[in-house]
Amino acid sequence: MRICTIAAALVIAVTVLGAGCMEESQPPLQTTRDAVLQEAVLAIDQELASVGASLGEDARVLGETGLSGAAGKEALKQTLLEYPWAESYLVISRDGIVVMAVPENYAGLVNTDVSSQPQVQRAVRERAPLMSEAFYLNEGFTGITQSYPICGTEYLGFVSIAYRPDALIGRTIAPLTNGTPYDIWVAQTDGRVIYDTTPEEIGRNLFSDPDYQVPGLQEAFARIVAEPTGSLEYSFWDRSWERNVTKEAIWGTAGIDGAEWRVVVTRNLDAAERQQAPAGERPPAADAAEEMKAFVASAAAYAREHDRTEALAAFNDPDGEFARDELYIFAYDMNSTVLALPFQPAFIGTNRSEVHDSSGVAYIYGMSRLAAEGGGSIYYLYPNPARGYAEELKLGYVLPVDGTWFVGSGIYIPEVATDFNTSVRETLVQRVKAARGFAQEQGRETACAAFNDLSGDFADGGAYIFAYGTDGTTLALPYQPDLIGKNRLDFEDRYGVRVILLESAAAEAGGGFVYVTYYNPDTGLDGLKLCYVAPVDEKWFVGSGVYAGA
Incomplete structure (x- = not known):
């Protein structure tokens, strides 16, 4: 049982390291790309170390009380509350059987045999703290797991906490990029994007996604995943997905317990060439909302009167009648796949059901549900190009065309405070x-x-x-x-x-x-x-x- 002794020692070391890092006062945010990268890597590593330390302590409790004891279950519940962005927490025996699951919503997983899963086999084989790559979990979502071995007088199994990697990463990254010209994306070395300040990128693969099959881009991505640190330039869409621009990128590596994540800080080198026109004088929000609703109603009527292909062509025309300054019509099918987005054509055909704003609101999914119920309004935060991409509250409104797709539009309400830290x-x-x-x-x-x-x-x-x-x-x-x-x-x-x-x-x-x-x-x-x-x-x-x- 030498590995159990080593694991027990490791939890003490990680606890000290994690607690010390989390308690230190953070230096003032600097806006140079090197400072942003350094702080991003450090912040991610601190988060992962903190989670690992908590898992280690829970594994110690379970090693003393047994895999299904009340004390162990209470420890798991408290840890899950400590990390509110985590989704589930399991105890898995050395035979690969789920012994305990919290919260109670996942109690149905108890007694499930997960021994065939590669990450379970690896945890049982290595009997050490581990992190998985992103995969589709039995809990019903794509996420990653951190695990820690449970050792009593012998190896008993392991604890495994599951979460969406963008939830863990985003809570530390968002404050670093807000109000700066920098974007950050994080990818596994297999090319899977697990975080991006542009949410639509999350879950894509750098090497297989069709949108990334661009001359020069594959070579850039190959370098990034092959080298732990580096810098280069490449061409890709700008933040609004309106046009291709040259971006500079600098990257480093974060991760513990087998994880190796490339953390990439980018900046648009062409940004200075294109100045956004200031927003014109807008009517009071209530009047603007009524104008928007009438605009969406006219688009829905147009779509019902015309062939779908013809209607979508009109909605996708940035110079057409359905693009009026701030107001423009977008269209989705009921499964949240983009059909029309005149100023972001690269998104057409993309499913955006899991896209959420910086506060975690899944607004495209919400729009689809509203459309299925006959239509309605929804709030969300969205970068305003007219104000330097500052996030502002937006009021969206959608109406169904028929049972298969819907149209909508939105207006900014910048006078409403949205500071939810x-x-x-x-x-x-x-x-x-x-x-x-x-x-x-x-x-x-x-x-x-x-x-x-x-x-x-x-x-x-x-x-x-x-x-x-x-x-x-x-x-x-x-x-x-x-x-x-x-x-x-x-x-x-x-x-x-x-x-x-x-x-x-x-x-x-x-x-x-x-x-x-x-x-x-x-x-x-x-x-x-x-x-x-x-x-x-x-x-x-x-x-x-x-x-x-x-």
Whole structure:
């Protein structure tokens, strides 16, 4: 059992290293490309080391108490709350059988034989801390796993935490690039992109994706994955996917326990050649929203009156009648595949169902769900080219053409504050997941009574917990008790956003974020709120929110 002894020693070392790195004050952000790269690599490595240290401690507890003990399960639950971006946490025996799974949503995996999976075979064979490459997990999403061996008097198995790599990387990268001319993408050495400041790139492969089969680009990518560090120039689409530009790239390598991720910082060298025209004077947001809705309605009518090919040609024409300065028509099929995007033609044919904004809102998926329900409005953050690609709140509106595709447009609402920082969002997710755990343990009746108790732990001002059935029935809303029992699936906020419908859709997808303009009990006024929801089971979900600037 020498390897178990080594692993036990390693967890002490990693814990010290991880804790020390996380507690050190970070240097002020510098905007040189070398400083951005250095901070990005360091930040990713610190995140991975912190997770590894937590896994090691949990493995120690399980080694002492057994693979299925109550103490071990509680340790796993607490670790999952500590890393709110993680999706699931499993205990797997040395025979490759799932012994324990948290949260309870994944309890169905218990007793599943996963011994045929390569990453399980590797963990059992090597009996050491490991990181997998991205793969499609039994939990139902593409992600990566970090694992750690469990050793008692002998090797017992391992713990394995699963998460989307872009979630871990993004929480550290976004603050480094915001307000700078730099973009960052991260790829495995097999070419799979696991993070990109342009979300549409995530999941693609540098060597097999058709959009990357461009002269000179393959040679550049081959160098990047072959060399741990370096710099070069290459040509590719700009940030808006409107035209090809020359980019400079500098890269380094992050990763622990077998992972080798290329972290690439890029800058558009042609940016100075093209100055964005300032946005003209815009009507008040309410008037602009009505103008947008009428514009989308006219496009939907046009699409119903014309052949689909003819209609899409009109929508894809950047100089045509359906492109009016800030307003332009886009089109998707009901599966979220791009059919028309006049200023970003490279996206046509791309499925964008998993694209999310910087706060985690899966807005294309939300648009598809709204279209399937007859249409509606949705909020999301999006870079505004007219303002140096600064992220601003955008109000989108979609209408179905028929049962197979829809059209839409959007307007910016720059006067609305959208400052939801990473720690605030993660605290929000932790709060909701803790409430979900409480509901799964106590049952719906007891949990909802606790959520509705204004003197209890779950009704803390604007941080209160709410609950709905997936059919829209209100189960918990402590500051509006008169709504308990009422169906609010068709509730719309001031801009016509069907919030409960979008929250229900996010819960059915496993959990997610939704924006709403809603009453703030701390101020007595409406404000922009970022909500996170998580399913308790297939029939109801819990959620909470945080207001901009909180």
